[in-house]
Amino acid sequence: MSAISAADLAPTPYAWQIRATGLKVRAGRTRLAVDGLDLSLGTGVTGLLGPNGAGKTTLIRALATVLRPAGGSLELLGRSVTDRGEHRALRRRIGYLPQEFGYYKRFTVREFVEYMAWLKEVPKADVPAAVQRAVERVGLADRADERLKTLSGGMVRRVGIAQAIVNDPAILLLDEPTVGLDPAQRLRLRQLLQELGTDTCVVVSTHLVEDVAAACTDVVLFDEGRLVFQGTPGDLAAAGGPEHVGDSPLERGYSALLQGPEQGRGTW
Numbered sequence: 001m002s003a004i005s006a007a008d009l010a011p012t013p014y015a016w017q018i019r020a021t022g023l024k025v026r027a028g029r030t031r032l033a034v035d036g037l038d039l040s041l042g043t044g045v046t047g048l049l050g051p052n053g054a055g056k057t058t059l060i061r062a063l064a065t066v067l068r069p070a071g072g073s074l075e076l077l078g079r080s081v082t083d084r085g086e087h088r089a090l091r092r093r094i095g096y097l098p099q100e101f102g103y104y105k106r107f108t109v110r111e112f113v114e115y116m117a118w119l120k121e122v123p124k125a126d127v128p129a130a131v132q133r134a135v136e137r138v139g140l141a142d143r144a145d146e147r148l149k150t151l152s153g154g155m156v157r158r159v160g161i162a163q164a165i166v167n168d169p170a171i172l173l174l175d176e177p178t179v180g181l182d183p184a185q186r187l188r189l190r191q192l193l194q195e196l197g198t199d200t201c202v203v204v205s206t207h208l209v210e211d212v213a214a215a216c217t218d219v220v221l222f223d224e225g226r227l228v229f230q231g232t233p234g235d236l237a238a239a240g241g242p243e244h245v246g247d248s249p250l251e252r253g254y255s256a257l258l259q260g261p262e263q264g265r266g267t268w
Helices: 055-061 085-094 108-118 124-137 155-166 181-198 209-215 234-240 249-258
Strands: 018-027 031-041 044-049 071-076 096-098 172-175 200-203 218-223 227-230
Touching: 018 055, 031 055, 031 218, 031 227, 044 055, 044 181, 044 209, 055 071, 055 172, 055 200, 096 155, 096 249, 108 124, 108 155, 124 155, 124 181, 155 172, 181 200, 181 209, 200 234, 209 234, 218 234, 227 234, 234 249
Parallel strands: 044 200, 044 218, 096 172, 172 200
Antiparallel strands: 018 031, 018 071, 218 227
């Protein structure tokens, strides 16, 4: 893992990189998958937890400017996403890894990350160094000239992370980034997230509570399109119910907060 430079530790000029007020986002034409969300996120690594169908992916896509809000407001880096004229500038500052990302199988790792750097309008003179740095950070420097079709699913996922960080984004959005990664690769990703979180607003959607415990400074628990909990991993653990064999404190807190008001459900 590369050392963190003084530039990496420079303070952000924004009070909040992400601010949603009463945000509503539709999944399809009718269903509100995000319904009245109030949320502010700054520098650090936020784990976005919630059951299947909670609206996590819809929220990530809205933050990536892929989906338009159906109501309320959403500001990224101080700019409103409802102003479509701002989208191009915003997308230069955002890194995004969807659950499933498209790629050309005949591209090499380096070619694909270069292509994504070009799409993100990284200055031409900076592209070679930016690509090399991104590939190194995900541990694929020795595979940079291999074609994507020859790589394992876990390695392709790491290429996806590399393209998401090639532009040194101010906001990094990762939807289930550990899918397909083996334990050693997951450990390396956690270390990378901690490094990136020193000066980047990182949002990681995951169903793995242990990833939140290991890598995240904050936790957002999302269910049925609404915010259930926001706090630290320690706060989540403290919300746990009775202990059961095999449960971690975070898993108990996660379960208790989703079970209803009598278990302490509510926004912290």
